[in-house]
Amino acid sequence: MKRRKFLATGSVLGASSILARGATSQGLAATTRVTQGVPTVIATWDFGVKANAKAMAVLKSGSSAVEAVQQGVMIVESDPKITSVGYGGLPNASGVVELDASIMDGNDLECGAVAALSGFENPVSVARKVMEETPHVLIVGSGAREFALSKGFQERDLLTDAAREAWHKWREGERKKDQTEDHDTIGMVALDSRGQMAAACTTSGLAWKIPGRVGDSPLVGHGLYCDSKVGGAAATGIGEEVIKVCGSYQVVEFMRQGVHPQMAVRKVLQRVLDRQPTKPERWVGFIALRKDGEVGFASTNTGFQVAVANRDGNRAIVAESLR
Ligand code: ASP
Numbered sequence: 240m241k242r243r244k245f246l247a248t249g250s251v252l253g254a255s256s257i258l259a260r261g262a263t264s265q266g267l268a269a270t271t272r273v274t275q276g277v278p279t280v281i282a283t284w285d286f287g288v289k290a291n292a293k294a295m296a297v298l299k300s301g302s303s304a305v306e307a308v309q310q311g312v313m314i315v316e317s318d319p320k321i322t323s324v325g326y327g328g329l330p331n332a333s334g335v336v337e338l339d340a341s342i343m344d345g346n347d348l349e350c351g352a353v354a355a356l357s358g359f360e361n362p363v364s365v366a367r368k369v370m371e372e373t374p375h376v377l378i379v380g381s382g383a384r385e386f387a388l389s390k391g392f393q394e395r396d397l398l399t400d401a402a403r404e405a406w407h408k409w410r411e412g413e414r415k416k417d418q419t420e421d422h423d424t425i426g427m428v429a430l431d432s433r434g435q436m437a438a439a440c441t442t443s444g445l446a447w448k449i450p451g452r453v454g455d456s457p458l459v460g461h462g463l464y465c466d467s468k469v470g471g472a473a474a475t476g477i478g479e480e481v482i483k484v485c486g487s488y489q490v491v492e493f494m495r496q497g498v499h500p501q502m503a504v505r506k507v508l509q510r511v512l513d514r515q516p517t518k519p520e521r522w523v524g525f526i527a528l529r530k531d532g533e534v535g536f537a538s539t540n541t542g543f544q545v546a547v548a549n550r551d552g553n554r555a556i557v558a559e560s561l562r
Pocket residue numbers: 422423424442443444445453454455456474475476477478479
C-alpha cells in the first residue's frame with residue numbers, strides 16, 4: 240500500500256472532493272447511505288474521485304453501467320502520474336510495464352479480461368472487446384497484444400521517464416526489494432438508475448513483479464465480480480491474498496445471503512487475516528455496492544481510501560481497517 244501523502248498531512252484531495260468519515264464498527268455513516276434508483280459509483284483509492292466523476296457523467300448521459308465503468312477507469316489508466324495503473328505504471332523486474340484488466344456486465348454475467356498485456360494504454364478497453372467480440376473471458380500476454388492490434392488499438396510505450404528512473408533505482412538497490420509498496424488498483428462498481436450494474440478493475444500490478452505474474456485484477460471472481468441481482472465488488476492489495484479467498488465473488492455471495500455490504504467485506508477480510516495473521520504487509524482491501532445503492536468498504540490495514548459518488552456528491556472516504 241502506498242500511503243498517500245494527504246493521509247499523513249491531513250490535506251484535502253481536491254476542489255471537488257470532501258473527506259468524509261467512512262464505515263464504523265457500528266455500520267455505515269449516514270453520509271454513505273443512498274437511495275434506490277439514484278446512480279451510484281464506488282471506486283478504490285483517492286484517484287477514484289476523478290474516475291467516478293467521469294463514470295457519473297456517462298451514467299447521467301443515459302449510457303450503460305458497462306460504458307460508465309470503462310470510461311471511468313480509463314481516466315486513471317491514462318494518467319502518467321498514477322504509477323500503479325496503465326500508462327506510467329511501474330514496470331516488472333525486467334523493466335516492462337505489464338497490465339492486467341477486467342470488466343463485467345452484471346446483467347448477464349458477461350465478462351472479459353486481459354493479463355500481462357504490454358504496450359496499450361487502456362487495457363480495460365481491450366478487456367471489453369474480449370467480452371463483447373469473442374467467446375472467451377481472458378486473453379494473456381502476446382495473444383492479448385495480437386488481439387488488441389487486430390481490434391485497432393494503437394501501441395504505445397507505457398514506461399515513462401519517472402517509472403524508468405524508479406526501476407533503475409530499484410535495480411541498483413536504492414529501494415527496498417519489497418513488492419508490497421508500489422501498487423494500487425482502480426476497481427470500480429457502478430449502478431445506474433435502472434438498477435443495472437457493472438464493474439471494472441485495472442492495474443499494473445505489483446511493481447518489480449516476476450515477468451508474467453498475474454494478479455487478482457483480471458481474474459473474474461477475484462479482482463471483481465458483479466451480478467445486478469445482488470451487487471458488485473472489487474479488490475485492491477496483494478492479489479495473491481485476494482485469489483486465495485476468491486475475494487470479490489465471496490463478498491457478492493455474502494450479500495446474496497442477505498449480509499450487509501459492510502459486513503460482507505469484513506467477513507472476507509477476516510478470512511484473509513485468519514490465514515495470514517503474521518504477515519501484515521500482505522494487505523487487502525475491498526469495495527462493495529449492493530443493488531439498492533448501499534455500499535461497503537474496508538481494508539485489512541490502515542491507509543485505504545475509497546471514492547463514493549451518489550446524489551450527495553463525489554468524495555473520498557477513509558476506510559476502516561480490521562487490523
Ligand atoms: N491487486 C493488485 C495486484 O495484485 C495490486 C493492488 O491492487 O495493489 O496486482
